[in-house]
Amino acid sequence: MSEPIIEMKKIEKHFGSVIALSGVSLKVMPGECLCLLGDNGAGKSTFIKTMSGVHKPSVGEIYFEGKSMDFECPRDAITAGIATVYQDLAMIPLMSVARNFFMGNEPTKKIAGISFFDHKLANEVTMKEMKKMGIHLRSADQAIGTLSGGERQTVAIARAVHFGAKVLILDEPTSALGVRQTANVLATIDKVRKRGIAVVFITHNVRHAMAVGDTFTVLNRGRTLGSARKGEITSEELQNLMAGGATLATLEGSLAGTI
Amino acid sequence: MTETTSTPPVKTDKPDERVKTRSSFREALIRPELGGICGTILVFTFFLLTASDSGMFSASGVMNWSIVSSQFIIIAVGACLLMIAGEFDLSVGSMIGFSGMSIALLSVVFGLPMWVAIIATFILCMGIGALSGWLVIKTGLPSFIVTLAFLFILRGLTIFAAISTTNKTIVGGIKDAAEGDWLAPVFGGKVFTGLFQWLGDNGWIETFERGFKKGQPVVDGIPMLMVWAVILLIFGHWLLTKTKFGNWIFASGGNAQAATYVGVPVNRVKILMFMFTAFCACVFATSQVIEFGSAGADRGLLKEFEAIISVVIGGALLTGGYGSVIGAALGAIIFGVVQQGLFFAGVESSLFRVFLGAILLFAVILNTYIRRMITGEK
Ligand SMILES: Nc1ncnc2c1ncn2[C@@H]1O[C@H](COP(=O)(O)OP(=O)(O)OP(=O)(O)O)[C@@H](O)[C@H]1O
Ligand SMILES: [Mg+2]
Numbered sequence: 001m002s003e004p005i006i007e008m009k010k011i012e013k014h015f016g017s018v019i020a021l022s023g024v025s026l027k028v029m030p031g032e033c034l035c036l037l038g039d040n041g042a043g044k045s046t047f048i049k050t051m052s053g054v055h056k057p058s059v060g061e062i063y064f065e066g067k068s069m070d071f072e073c074p075r076d077a078i079t080a081g082i083a084t085v086y087q088d089l090a091m092i093p094l095m096s097v098a099r100n101f102f103m104g105n106e107p108t109k110k111i112a113g114i115s116f117f118d119h120k121l122a123n124e125v126t127m128k129e130m131k132k133m134g135i136h137l138r139s140a141d142q143a144i145g146t147l148s149g150g151e152r153q154t155v156a157i158a159r160a161v162h163f164g165a166k167v168l169i170l171d172e173p174t175s176a177l178g179v180r181q182t183a184n185v186l187a188t189i190d191k192v193r194k195r196g197i198a199v200v201f202i203t204h205n206v207r208h209a210m211a212v213g214d215t216f217t218v219l220n221r222g223r224t225l226g227s228a229r230k231g232e233i234t235s236e237e238l239q240n241l242m243a244g245g246a247t248l249a250t251l252e253g254s255l256a257g258t259i
Numbered sequence: 260m261t262e263t264t265s266t267p268p269v270k271t272d273k274p275d276e277r278v279k280t281r282s283s284f285r286e287a288l289i290r291p292e293l294g295g296i297c298g299t300i301l302v303f304t305f306f307l308l309t310a311s312d313s314g315m316f317s318a319s320g321v322m323n324w325s326i327v328s329s330q331f332i333i334i335a336v337g338a339c340l341l342m343i344a345g346e347f348d349l350s351v352g353s354m355i356g357f358s359g360m361s362i363a364l365l366s367v368v369f370g371l372p373m374w375v376a377i378i379a380t381f382i383l384c385m386g387i388g389a390l391s392g393w394l395v396i397k398t399g400l401p402s403f404i405v406t407l408a409f410l411f412i413l414r415g416l417t418i419f420a421a422i423s424t425t426n427k428t429i430v431g432g433i434k435d436a437a438e439g440d441w442l443a444p445v446f447g448g449k450v451f452t453g454l455f456q457w458l459g460d461n462g463w464i465e466t467f468e469r470g471f472k473k474g475q476p477v478v479d480g481i482p483m484l485m486v487w488a489v490i491l492l493i494f495g496h497w498l499l500t501k502t503k504f505g506n507w508i509f510a511s512g513g514n515a516q517a518a519t520y521v522g523v524p525v526n527r528v529k530i531l532m533f534m535f536t537a538f539c540a541c542v543f544a545t546s547q548v549i550e551f552g553s554a555g556a557d558r559g560l561l562k563e564f565e566a567i568i569s570v571v572i573g574g575a576l577l578t579g580g581y582g583s584v585i586g587a588a589l590g591a592i593i594f595g596v597v598q599q600g601l602f603f604a605g606v607e608s609s610l611f612r613v614f615l616g617a618i619l620l621f622a623v624i625l626n627t628y629i630r631r632m633i634t635g636e637k
Pocket of ligand 2: 171
């Protein structure tokens with residue numbers, strides 16, 4: 001596996017006068033899990049949004065399967081095979097679980113030449129995929145708004161896994177999950193990776209990162225602070241890197257080893 | 260904590276112990292249209308009790324309020340889909356006046372064949388619909404403001420065009436211009452005339468006793484207006500609930516950003532819905548112009564509010580993302596029946612507004628309650 005599935009070169013993103021990203025580069029290989037770490041506001045979400053077609057980078061290039069790509073909108077990225085779980089989940093509370101699950105990718109069936117939304121198939125697939133993640137829905141018809149935060153997050157993950165053909169991007173997917181569901185998500189990442197799909201996994205939890213990551217990249221204030229491969233770095237070192245090195249040592253002193 | 264990667268024990272498919280089983284009757288009741296259904300029943304009961312001997316439920320009486328209701332349905336279907344997609348169109352009433360006048364001027368004053376005038380008007384109006392949609396998207400302004408501007412622009416243009424070409428605000432002569440045209444009957448004609456004649460001959464519906472229409476049934480066919488209402492209703496309901504595009508309509512109105520993130524072409528959906536609303540206004544106007552034989556610059560006044568009220572009575576959420584076309588049609592029927600029913604019952608017509616306000620309030624309160632039941636919000 002020599003060719004990266006996706007390569008980002010010197011990505012910059014400016015929002016008016018705010019410079020959210022100032023030259024971040026990285027590449028992801030097929031079947032590899034890249035963990036993206038960093039403090040709040042480091043630019044992780046902004047970075048993956050340039051990957052998924054939400055933002056156009058102000059400067060920089062994106063290569064997908066070796067070809068220069070110019071995603072105009074998320075639909076282009078999805079068509080290319082990139083599925084994303086956004087931090088805010090991109091769910092519509094008033095719509096049913098199944099309608100949310102298939103939003104933008106609705107299954108259709110033809111009856112007498114007219115194309116219909118295949119509700120039956122949508123409901124079945126949704127129930128099945130949610131069951132795989134360890135969530136037992138009452139029915140696929142219930143509104144997303146009636147689910148708990150973690151259940152909602154699981155729907156978003158299940159949806160991305162289902163449609164993520166080549167690259168799966170997860171922006172803090174485990175932030176609201178219980179122990180069993182977190183274990184499930186990490187197991188899913190592992191499974192997906194073994195199928196040859198590239199995973200970009202954003203988290204604040206070093207243990208989660210160490211459990212599934214092949215490479216680690218730490219962002220800080222819109223720049224790459226450091227990168228490492230699995231085995232080259234211990235979790236303590238990673239933790240220090242994330243918190244900006246020295247600061248954690250002083251913190252640890254004052255908090256008497258509670259973190 | 261060590262991460263385990265074993266999957267949890269698989270449960271069997273027994274019903275979830277954490278769900279109270281709701282009876283299927285209750286389940287069937289909890290739907291966006293419930294407010295509309297209750298309102299319709301209430302309104303019909305009221306008039307059956309108070310106005311049954313006034314001729315409201317005779318063949319011609321039924322036809323009377325059905326036509327008015329159909330008019331409301333036509334514009335309500337457009338307004339409903341647009342509202343679910345998260346936008347408003349306040350220019351519907353002005354669009355009705357504008358398109359009617361456009362047909363009249365093109366055919367009567369400029370002498371174009373009627374079908375050319377009708378098709379050109381549809382293209383023009385849907386173009387204007389697309390323009391307001393495009394403006395809403397490009398400027399990011401609320402559609403409320405953009406279409407309010409079009410409310411004035413279109414009404415002003417209508418009056419200006421009528422005065423500057425004919426010196427009048429009412430342009431007649433459409434009946435003659437539509438004579439022998441192939442497209443005009445699609446909007447102004449009647450169907451099933453044979454069936455109604457047969458019903459009349461057999462005495463099942465009343466016939467005229469004297470005059471030049473002696474022997475003809477009082478209701479001599481179903482006006483195309485009603486056929487259009489049914490077609491648009493079925494189309495709207497099918498589009499919203501049974502197609503992929505319907506899911507996009509819900510998604511665009513529910514949360515445009517989330518919808519964009521997962522690849523829904525939100526802008527396209529919204530612009531198309533603006534165009535569909537304009538199309539519905541055009542159907543309304545064309546039928547009216549051909550039926551009346553004239554176009555008036557003040558036609559369609561306040562129709563936008565009547566459409567929006569019908570939609571809201573029908574259970575749609577003003578903020579978008581939720582609603583039902585069937586509900587909107589029931590709202591339109593309530594509207595039409597109340598308006599004509601009070602006339603039959605001989606009630607002072609100013610009370611229409613009181614009655615309407617009360618129904619609106621009742622339906623909206625009920626709908627809010629139903630919506631909470633569905634979504635589980637507090
Ligand atoms: N649309 C926007 N307009 C202006 N500034 C933005 C926008 N989106 C992000 N930013 C800014 O860019 C910076 C990076 O934000 P981003 O959401 O990428 O951080 P993050 O690393 O994902 O943080 P967290 O861990 O809290 O999710 C922040 O300072 C934020 O204020
Ligand atoms: Mg973030």
